[in-house]
Amino acid sequence: MGEKVTIRDVAKYAGVSPAAVSYVLNGVNKVSDETKQRILKAVKELNYEPNLTAVSLSKKKSNIIAVMFPLINDSLATIFKDNHYYSEMISGIEYVMRKHGYDLLISGANNPTECMKWIQKRNVDGLLFLGVFPNRLYKEMKALSTPVVLVDTYEKYERDFHHITVNDENGGYIATKHLLDLGHHAIGFVAHHLTDSPIDKKRFSGYERALREAGMQTCKEHIFEAQDSSFENGYKLGKELLRHPTRMTALFASSDTLALGIMKALQEGGKRIPDDYSIVGFDDLTFSSYSSPSLTTVRQDVFNKGVVAATAIIQAIESHATTLQHINLSVELIVRNSTAEKK
Amino acid sequence: MGEKVTIRDVAKYAGVSPAAVSYVLNGVNKVSDETKQRILKAVKELNYEPNLTAVSLSKKKSNIIAVMFPLINDSLATIFKDNHYYSEMISGIEYVMRKHGYDLLISGANNPTECMKWIQKRNVDGLLFLGVFPNRLYKEMKALSTPVVLVDTYEKYERDFHHITVNDENGGYIATKHLLDLGHHAIGFVAHHLTDSPIDKKRFSGYERALREAGMQTCKEHIFEAQDSSFENGYKLGKELLRHPTRMTALFASSDTLALGIMKALQEGGKRIPDDYSIVGFDDLTFSSYSSPSLTTVRQDVFNKGVVAATAIIQAIESHATTLQHINLSVELIVRNSTAEKK
DNA sequence: TTGAAAGCGCTAACAT
DNA sequence: ATGTTAGCGCTTTCAA
Numbered sequence: 035m036g037e038k039v040t041i042r043d044v045a046k047y048a049g050v051s052p053a054a055v056s057y058v059l060n061g062v063n064k065v066s067d068e069t070k071q072r073i074l075k076a077v078k079e080l081n082y083e084p085n086l087t088a089v090s091l092s093k094k095k096s097n098i099i100a101v102m103f104p105l106i107n108d109s110l111a112t113i114f115k116d117n118h119y120y121s122e123m124i125s126g127i128e129y130v131m132r133k134h135g136y137d138l139l140i141s142g143a144n145n146p147t148e149c150m151k152w153i154q155k156r157n158v159d160g161l162l163f164l165g166v167f168p169n170r171l172y173k174e175m176k177a178l179s180t181p182v183v184l185v186d187t188y189e190k191y192e193r194d195f196h197h198i199t200v201n202d203e204n205g206g207y208i209a210t211k212h213l214l215d216l217g218h219h220a221i222g223f224v225a226h227h228l229t230d231s232p233i234d235k236k237r238f239s240g241y242e243r244a245l246r247e248a249g250m251q252t253c254k255e256h257i258f259e260a261q262d263s264s265f266e267n268g269y270k271l272g273k274e275l276l277r278h279p280t281r282m283t284a285l286f287a288s289s290d291t292l293a294l295g296i297m298k299a300l301q302e303g304g305k306r307i308p309d310d311y312s313i314v315g316f317d318d319l320t321f322s323s324y325s326s327p328s329l330t331t332v333r334q335d336v337f338n339k340g341v342v343a344a345t346a347i348i349q350a351i352e353s354h355a356t357t358l359q360h361i362n363l364s365v366e367l368i369v370r371n372s373t374a375e376k377k
Numbered sequence: 378m379g380e381k382v383t384i385r386d387v388a389k390y391a392g393v394s395p396a397a398v399s400y401v402l403n404g405v406n407k408v409s410d411e412t413k414q415r416i417l418k419a420v421k422e423l424n425y426e427p428n429l430t431a432v433s434l435s436k437k438k439s440n441i442i443a444v445m446f447p448l449i450n451d452s453l454a455t456i457f458k459d460n461h462y463y464s465e466m467i468s469g470i471e472y473v474m475r476k477h478g479y480d481l482l483i484s485g486a487n488n489p490t491e492c493m494k495w496i497q498k499r500n501v502d503g504l505l506f507l508g509v510f511p512n513r514l515y516k517e518m519k520a521l522s523t524p525v526v527l528v529d530t531y532e533k534y535e536r537d538f539h540h541i542t543v544n545d546e547n548g549g550y551i552a553t554k555h556l557l558d559l560g561h562h563a564i565g566f567v568a569h570h571l572t573d574s575p576i577d578k579k580r581f582s583g584y585e586r587a588l589r590e591a592g593m594q595t596c597k598e599h600i601f602e603a604q605d606s607s608f609e610n611g612y613k614l615g616k617e618l619l620r621h622p623t624r625m626t627a628l629f630a631s632s633d634t635l636a637l638g639i640m641k642a643l644q645e646g647g648k649r650i651p652d653d654y655s656i657v658g659f660d661d662l663t664f665s666s667y668s669s670p671s672l673t674t675v676r677q678d679v680f681n682k683g684v685v686a687a688t689a690i691i692q693a694i695e696s697h698a699t700t701l702q703h704i705n706l707s708v709e710l711i712v713r714n715s716t717a718e719k720k
Numbered sequence: 721t722t723g724a725a726a727g728c729g730c731t732a733a734c735a736t
Numbered sequence: 737a738t739g740t741t742a743g744c745g746c747t748t749t750c751a752a
Contacts, residue, residue: 038497038729040728040729040730041729041730041731042729042730050738050739051738051739051740052729052730052731052739053730053731053732053738053739053740053741054737054738054739055730056730056731056732057731057732057738059730060731062731062732064737064738065737065738066737066738069737069738083494083497083498084498084729084730085434085498085500085728085729085730086498086499086500087430087433087434087439087499087500087728087729087730088434088728088729088730088731088744089729089730089731090430090730090744091428091430091431091434091728091729091730091731091744091745091746092729092730092731092732092743092744093730093731093744094744096430098482108472109468109471109472110467110468110471110472120464121463121464124453124483125452125453128452128453128483128484128485129451129452129453132484132485137482137484137499138482138483138484139441139480139481139482139483140467140471140481140482140483141471141475141480141481142471142475151426154381154426154428155426155427155428155429156429156430156480157428157429157430265663265664265666265667269667291664294664294667295667297669298667298668298669298671301669320608321608321634321637321664323608324608324612324637324638324641324668325641325667325668325669326640326641326644326668326669328641381745383744383745383746384745384746384747385745385746393722393723394722394723394724395723395745395746395747396722396723396724396725396746396747396748397721397722397723398746399746399747399748400722400747400748402746403747405747405748407721407722408721408722409721409722412721412722427745427746428744428745428746430744430745430746431728431744431745431746431747432745432746432747433728433746434728434729434730434744434745434746434747435727435728435745435746435747435748436728436746436747437728
């Protein structure tokens, strides 16, 4: 194993210069067909594999793309653990990267300075930011010459980065419309963070639009914030709901995990879903169809989102085009058993 | 941004040689305190960050650890998507690696040759194999000088690699014992793959042991294979169960996802959990406590498993010790609402 | 204690 | 078409 064969070995073996080998390997058309064959043969026989570290140093290109997650309590734990969502997306990202010869580095980021340093040191070719980071981070990022693709972030940064989003406004709209069509009037909206999260804002405006079209107004008492997208906070919120009688008969939650947590608490409190409450989630995670009752939700194709994000960053890296990409993916309503006509 | 400051710039600025700077940065005690301070000052003022690619090339150490997943249908999809389990573990791994200055590369592997090549090319310092891979892969891996830590693989490779496991046999035992204690006699066992999966075999022997101690025999009709750990296959199996009347009153499934899928199918078929069937899962994923009913399961601390695995690989890399580590983590039974006394 | 210089393995400008 | 050579940025041996 230790006997690493270098480009020099190949060159010697083929009776040519290292440069010639490099040319052949990099598709530089400077070598006669005859020697080319000889070189290729040597490569094969010696089982030569170029050392990517050396290539990186020389080309100043690492073929590594980093996927950054916000850090919570100094670890990816919460985000990763409670939100399936990201693993599905990473699958999509990995798939594309592997096909294109890039490797995928996973890292948490919170401190902008640390993050910037790390990017420089590691020499990554591109960055994918999944989720929402502290504002300062984005600001510093702008100074970066490395291409950045943002996933799930809004207008604020449109001018500075590529980004991939889904049609959250429409998602909020169709979810709410569905509930209205079922005859519900008092419909709650459960956000993660209404103030911090651009995504939630969008979903909320879809919710508002649907109500408005139905001639209704949003009502303060029907808006809730869970702080994050965990089951647990959904559950807590559900318990809270049980304590305060309300005229609501339906809820639209900004994520499936939240919706499922709420549903659980409500059920434990003796409420029946969908008889007492209709519930709609957002995302359509795998297990949302396996809950009891199965969850009506706004589906986004998360694997595909990963594919699109990875494709975008690779394109940004390889094309040197200066135009920013802004891709907005569509969503669709999946009606299952957590929603029903208002009694 | 482009103006990358190199070690030479620092040296010049401090009026010393690049070597001196390198010494200081690497804690080599060869520099007078006076110059050391001068160098440190220069580093700070120029905001110097060593280029890790160059360091890698020079030191022949990348400070990158790769986490390998088996590829299914050419993507991580299934494994990642349907099994939450891995995301929780990655959180643990990332946490430790970041603390120790390693970066985490994620990659799928199936073809052993490709995999080996990739490892060499990328110059990774260590490998973490999550899950079960084709036999050929392990065989080739042995030739590798790079340290490898296996997670969830058994005896077969004990002599060749470090590995982290949980006490699966005991898990199978306590799950079954719990069911027996509740008065169940006909207890089904649902495996992923009984033949291929060393984990399932262990869990199965725990199951057998409990039965044996209770003076019972395992019964062929009570053993099932789901093929993988997806909800979906659990669901299918549940549907199957509905079609074939059985005297079973309890089921122990080798993963939570499987258990939840089965539960769903059974519920849809009008069966009541735990009244008609008691169900026990394995893993204790976050959402297992949020199902209806919440799932009784064998808990393993997956985040911690990641922490332990990462710690082991780093130790293997840095200590050059030749003794193989074999760490077996404990499990515990979490009794929730999917199990009850036999009526 | 300090520094010059020879690598690490590859690429690319330049010369032949 | 092919080879020479000077980097890429850092480490480390060796000499001063």
